[in-house]
Amino acid sequence: MIDRRTALAGALMLPLAARAEERWDAIVDPRTGTLGKALDQAAAAGGRPFRILVREGVMIEKLTITVPNVTIVGSGRGTVLSFGTYAGLKHPDGNNWGTGRTGTLTVAAPGTTVRNLTIRNSFDYIGAKRDSTGNGAQAVALVIGREADRTLVEHCWLEGYQDTLYVQGRSRIADCRIVGGVDFIFGGAAVWFERCEIVTRYVPNVPEFGYLTAPSTPAVQEFGLVFSRCRLMREPGVPARSTWLGRPWRAGGNMALTGQSVFLNCWMDAHIKREGWTWMGYKGPEGDQRRLTPQEARLFESASRGPGAGPASATRRTLNAADAARFTRASVLGDWNGLGG
Template identity: 70%
Template sequence: MNGRRAFLAGALSLPLAAKAGEAWDAVVDPATGTLGAALAAAERAGRPFRILLRPGIFTEKLTVRAPGVTIQGSPGTVIEYGTAAGTAKPGGGTWGTGGSGTLTIVAPDVTLRGLTVRNSFDYIGARRDGSGNGAQAVALAIGREADRTVVDRCTLLGYQDTFYLHTRSLVTDTRIVGGVDFIFGGAAAWFERCEIVTRYVPNAGGFGFVAAPSTPAAQEFGLVFANCRLEREAGVPVNSTWLGRPWRAGGNMALLGQAAFLNCWMDAHIRHEGWTWMGYKGPEGDQRRLTPPEARLREYASKGPGAGPIGEDRKLLTTEQARRFTRANVIGF
């Protein structure tokens, strides 16, 4: 092979250049191969590993376990699976929210580019039929071991709990679609130029919450959105969607959610009040609320019909405070 890296795993192609100067360790066509086989080869390789996915649908529920993996999609590449919290696991038991992801990353320095990742669980049908336990169904999960994850020019599709982030992540030029708490977790994450879309749900009384940060109180930064657009599907009413609510996961008193929207454009579906509370059980088992004034939920220079008015639960960063919110400070890479 003239010294070029090569392997054959299932129906994977040998390495080739997708375009001039760009070589791949694996090229996978969904008609003949699987991404799962390519990820297994990446684990065996024990070095940075580049995977190109051809157009088409990969119906696989996958975990990226090898550090330094790059997964590059082509126009029309979709990874999808339909698992939600409460649905049956192979071998017995049921999935929880964290295990429901279509694609889960548990290794550092992983990059996703040009992919659509979709949780295809029938959220609308579950609401209609009263099945499921809330229908949390994650599309992409970034685990605690997955430091320095990069998500670039992707599309993430779900309804409830679309994107779950535990650790430092950079998300650029990506479309994130969902309804209830659809960007959530304790990560320090920097979202730049992303399109954040609230979904229409028939007969819904409200249209959900964009962000649900569960940031450790000792961590300065959480979910930070810079120069993003908050948009809505057709049918989502004016003044129907919260910017978010602080999630004290498991009643952990060491969590004090942090999120900020910086220079973002917001459509009219964003509620005037901005943020709202989220319930949790206190140390004695009593039911409590974590409110926006207690948490660290802020905006700076919002634009569009959903921007403001500012009030007790919808607070601005000062210019001096906003200067602290840089990509370098938030994620360090």
């Protein structure tokens, strides 16, 4: 019998034969070349569709996609893009890197497609916690910036601990495995997640195991982080009732942000807390410390299943059938069909 992990790996792997028949503008072998050089070629192409195939191997690179219509396709989970910058590290400009600049891969242009590879932030989060040097431990694997409208990420493995995936541009994330611990899917974009595995990582000697999401959705924006038919999993050692579905992030104390996360028809393992959601602190306009609560934000579920699916409560609100029906791929993505290059 094939176990679920093997089946998932097969599902996330694009057929080699199909890839061999495709046309590529650049092919990267990590043993002899770099993805950065291929992205330089894409930039020189001036925004015309540019397709890059990356063979299996590990690339230690920190990269930004700066021109539109770039497609990057790996050869499976063994195609790894990895780097280890974290927010508290000093940048050459004298300031800290800060969360937004830590991404191993940053998408800063529209029409990007990323398929079939691992994107990892390799910062030693566990070591930093052990040695009490974890201040500024945010370390992003993938940043989808505000300029990155119509980003498609599918059949990928996104790996980090705190702040794995930062989404500020409209995106579709499909058939991916997203691994992290604290606020590891966050941002203000309208994003449609489908058939993804959302995996909470084990960290020794911590009382709670963090938050899956931290949405910073503008109040005027109808849709935020929407998860459809996903599976909420945990690594061995993560205890039952230890993990929040999320908390609303009022970034910079911006009162116009009322984060939205919605889980639709998702299976949840027993690590999810019964209360579901919790508050997040911020500074008010007068500099006073405040809390944005689940009741003030837009945090909902519909048709949750599994041992982590808790009863409805003041903090764990469920959508009625009519409201749940509003959340479709077409409504979240608007005038874009969610397909890429």
